[in-house]
Amino acid sequence: MPYIEGRLVHDADAHLMEPPHWLRDYADPALRARIAPPGYVNELKQTGDDSQLADLDATFERLAGKHRSEAYREAEAAEIMNRKNFAATGSFLPEHRSRAIDLIGVASQLLFNTFYNRRLRDWEHGGDLDLAYGAARAHNRGILEFCEADPRLLPTCYVPLVDFERARAMARESLDAGAAALLVASGCPPGHSPSHIALDPVWAMAEEAGIPIVFHVGGTGDLIDAAYFQNGLPIPADFHGGDENFRSVDYMGIPGPPMQTLATLIFDGVLDRFPELRIGVIEQGAIWLPSWMRQMESAFEAFRRHEDRLKALSLKPSEYVERQIRVTPYPTEDVGWVTEQVGPGICMFSTDFPHVEGGRRPYERFERSLGDVDRNRFYAENFVDLMGRGLPSL
Numbered sequence: 001m002p003y004i005e006g007r008l009v010h011d012a013d014a015h016l017m018e019p020p021h022w023l024r025d026y027a028d029p030a031l032r033a034r035i036a037p038p039g040y041v042n043e044l045k046q047t048g049d050d051s052q053l054a055d056l057d058a059t060f061e062r063l064a065g066k067h068r069s070e071a072y073r074e075a076e077a078a079e080i081m082n083r084k085n086f087a088a089t090g091s092f093l094p095e096h097r098s099r100a101i102d103l104i105g106v107a108s109q110l111l112f113n114t115f116y117n118r119r120l121r122d123w124e125h126g127g128d129l130d131l132a133y134g135a136a137r138a139h140n141r142g143i144l145e146f147c148e149a150d151p152r153l154l155p156t157c158y159v160p161l162v163d164f165e166r167a168r169a170m171a172r173e174s175l176d177a178g179a180a181a182l183l184v185a186s187g188c189p190p191g192h193s194p195s196h197i198a199l200d201p202v203w204a205m206a207e208e209a210g211i212p213i214v215f216h217v218g219g220t221g222d223l224i225d226a227a228y229f230q231n232g233l234p235i236p237a238d239f240h241g242g243d244e245n246f247r248s249v250d251y252m253g254i255p256g257p258p259m260q261t262l263a264t265l266i267f268d269g270v271l272d273r274f275p276e277l278r279i280g281v282i283e284q285g286a287i288w289l290p291s292w293m294r295q296m297e298s299a300f301e302a303f304r305r306h307e308d309r310l311k312a313l314s315l316k317p318s319e320y321v322e323r324q325i326r327v328t329p330y331p332t333e334d335v336g337w338v339t340e341q342v343g344p345g346i347c348m349f350s351t352d353f354p355h356v357e358g359g360r361r362p363y364e365r366f367e368r369s370l371g372d373v374d375r376n377r378f379y380a381e382n383f384v385d386l387m388g389r390g391l392p393s394l
Contacts, residue, residue, distance in 0.1 A: 002105030003081050004363050007375065010383040010391075012328050013216075013282045013350035013358075014109035016146050017091040020056040023116060026145075027138035034131060035138070038115040060092075067093055077103055081353075081360045088354030094149035101152050104353065107380070108152045108391060110181065110214075112282070113139060114355070117218030121185045124160040125221070132160045133170060140174055147180075151392055154180035156214055161189040164198040171202045175209050180390035182206055186215040186284065187257035194261050195268035203270060207277040210389030212326075214280040215258050223253035255288035262325065263296055263317070271320040272313055278386045279325050283352060286329035290341035293318040322346065326386040331362045335378070336371035344374045348382045 090097030147153035157174035296317035304310035352358025
């Protein structure tokens with residue numbers, strides 16, 4: 001019996017857990033020596049086997065054997081939402097991911113990496129274009145191959161926006177290879193705005209292909225100034241029990257970059273020029289939407305008499321949001337209240353599987369706050385609108 005029963009549900013945020021040499025192995029040979037594995041300290045705690053960090057290959061060989069064991073399979077259905085990170089079914093073995101989708105009870109999963117959003121962003125800002133685009137290409141190869149295991153897995157391919165010509169080429173390459181969505185950093189690329197007209201070919205290709213642009217948490221650099229933690233008190237552990245993820249204070253900074261980027265794209269006319277383009281804001285919450293939309297309306301009223309770009313817009317800023325932007329709330333947020341403020345067509349369901357922060361019972365937690373929200377739109381239709389032709393007939 002699956003975790004979710006009795007309704008059509010699409011999962012707008014799910015992940016693979018990349019093994020140690022995942023990115024390196026998909027990179028071109030000239031770059032492999034420059035790509036070190038992630039740390040894995042907190043994630044391996046979930047498996048009960050964090051004692052062999054010095055020998056990651058042996059550790060992951062044991063983990064794979066455990067996943068293939070009869071004892072692991074026997075408890076799989078009951079434990080599908082309890083096992084997290086590398087302990088979860090299909091988290092790093094693609095041949096097992098179909099079982100995870102069946103046991104969760106979703107019709108599709110939009111798939112993201114776990115360990116590389118920050119690194120991809122940092123490489124994009126690091127000044128070495130060969131490394132930035134080479135690492136993005138390796139990431140995309142890995143995501144695409146993992147998703148070959150099941151057509152219900154929808155791959156997100158990263159496109160660095162730092163260089164206009166290479167961004168266009170990477171977008172074209174990703175679309176031709178089968179990307180279901182183009183992933184870009186939530187924050188500003190180095191040296192120019194994400195709304196720069198030289199990036200219009202990227203948005204045009206996505207619109208023509210009928211697939212979305214997506215942002216995801218982790219791709220913005222530091223969320224806040226690190227000095228906020230220098231308060232004379234011990235720094236608390238993150239929710240993994242370690243120090244690699246965010247805490248309550250920097251959690252408050254998560255919406256900042258997507259709010260600024262989206263407002264810039266709207267004010268500079270990108271969404272006006274590409275009315276069929278869809279943008280997904282994934283794992284960055286939704287509680288900020290009502291005040292942000294009203295702030296944009298206030299800015300529009302204050303500056304449109306003096307700014308030709310605002311005079312040229314055919315809609316109010318909030319109307320572009322309603323038409324083209326879709327967002328995944330956190331299960332701790334009051335989705336019913338958010339939807340009352342911004343309308344029924346923006347928020348989407350997600351599990352964040354197999355991450356700890358998604359929780360063991362996301363469906364129940366969302367249900368507690370939905371109230372009179374149109375559930376068909378929240379669980380399925382808004383995602384279908386976002387994905388367009390990126391969602392195959394299943």
